[in-house]
Amino acid sequence: MSFEKIAGRGVYVKGNDIDTDRIIPARFLKCVTFDELGPSLFYDERFDAEGKSKDHPLDKEENSGAEILISDDNFGCGSSREHAPQAIQKFGFRAVIAGSFAEIFHGNCTTLGIPCLVMSQDDRRDLASEVERDPEAEIVIDLEEKKIICSNKIYSVEMKESARESLLTETFDPLDNLLKAKDQIQATAIKLGYS
């Protein structure tokens, strides 16, 4: 999958400081694989104690199949649980646009190949109202140019440079690269008395 351009419909989940316990409540972390996490995304925001839908934006029919999640400041704060971005990805999202991101969450997303794009409050409000007005509107994310196009409007976005670079070069999963430096790793371990 290429990251130069990502196109899909968006859904806006409003609010600052949406934490990882809200993204995926802790009881769903009882698992030994990430495979089944998708349906648990935002569970307590979407369903009441009886499992009845609270008509969350994710569950509105017109938003079904949305691939770009839009939210506000400090998205993903709290725990380091990779279950949060895993649930977002398994639910079907390919990118997240927000006012800002918590750091561990941002790193986890990047490693999974989910771009985290930072957009100003005014632009976000505009994009969100565009998406709410026309859920069919296609959002095109251009990582190369750091811009987003929706309904003939162009918004500029910011992104951590190392994340953008590793997504564009498709080296966002660092492990193969890390393993290339075995000798240097060993030298560092010896130098610091770790081995």
Add this chain to the structure above:
Amino acid sequence: MGRALGRNLFQKVWDDHVVRRLDNGQYQVFIGLHLIHEVTSPQAFGMLRDKGLGVAYPSRTFATVDHIIPTDNQSRPLEDPMAEKMIQVLGQSTAEHGIEFFEPESGSQGIVHVVGPEKGLTQPGMTICCGDSHTATHGAFGCIAMGIGTSQVRDVLASQTLAMDPLKVRRINVEGDLTVGVTAKDVILHIIRLLGVNGGVGYAYEYGGSAIHSMTMEERMTVCNMSIEGGARCGYINPDETTFSFLRGLERVPSGNSFDEACERWRSYASDADAKFDDELVIYAGDIQPTVTWGVTPAQAIFIEEKIPSPEKAEGLDKNLISDALSYMKLKPDEPIKGTKIDVAFIGSCTNGRISDFREVAALLPGKKVAGSVRAIAVPGSEQVDKIAKEEGLDKVFEEAGFEWRKPGCSMCLAMNPDKLVGEEVCASSSNRNFMGRQGSPTGRTILMSPIMVAASAISGSVSDAREIFGLSEEVV
């Protein structure tokens, strides 16, 4: 002198551990100590298997179980089959790869951030990682210690390194003396309140100043523990004599001449007197009062004598944040937080589940009783804390006052074990997060505070000032 500009501890530890610069601008960094637990690590072993990889430095990783273990009945197999399976998978994976596992009833099990320091695994100048955001705790020893995701757990297992971006460093000086009844927990809640839940994004926090350096190691761990709640991925305190005397004699710390040599090396990691910081601020210890949260983020906190904020007096998005938080908490603006009825009192967690936390509360409890309407639990952070507490009779003091004394684990901090709030219960909690639903009920409500404030609130049945309940005043110290 002709030497390079002073460096801070973060820069020194970072420079020492960098293996190389990567093409995307990140750095490959060696990880000195890797701690794993049953929730975020089993999947990483699966990923290794899928790639046909082994563990590169098994002697640098240590495992324990904390999140899912019940604190009432720990007999095996556990009642919850998935919890049992998670422990078994961790046990099998660690055995297969030759990783030391501090399993239940070994005498060494406990919350990962309590176990590392008490065994002496955590040492100054290290890089430390764990699939848990409260890894920042270990920064109390002068380490770069941070939480990582499961894919990164895999990276550390396979290579003992991580791809990382360097952080900026904000120096937070807390100067002067804390007044009676004000604890390390109040200090960190106050810092988060001042700087916000995302004030630390992109930063490591260096805590310093006379109030910090007069703290014990356990108090320092409480401060560093909640760095992530302020958005800082790690927080640390420069190692000093307090650090070294805590480490002396611990199981995994070198002894004799090697200890003295280690101290010299550890000392050299402390920030230089002329070190530069990307930001710096001063907080006066004497201004800090016992602090409690009223909302759904740790920054939504006030002094015990203050009133709950009003959305009317806020602007923009803050208005919404306050009104949403109040409607979740079912609290009214402009009312005192003191006197808010509680249903549950919890003392424990990686923030405040160490022996000194229980000693401090136990010293105040004799002659007091938990209110009949309150369910109160005290949960030691590790089997070692439990053992010492029992040797000192602290468990009996807690039980006499009406607390249940439990077995070690994360317990009610995060609702992955049977200790949970029910319905809309309000919990006075010594833990670290008051997020919506955090303590296991989607409508449960958490009020964060220090252990002595939890104890005071348990006794009166409502949010209370420990200084009043226990008659603490400057004269008696």
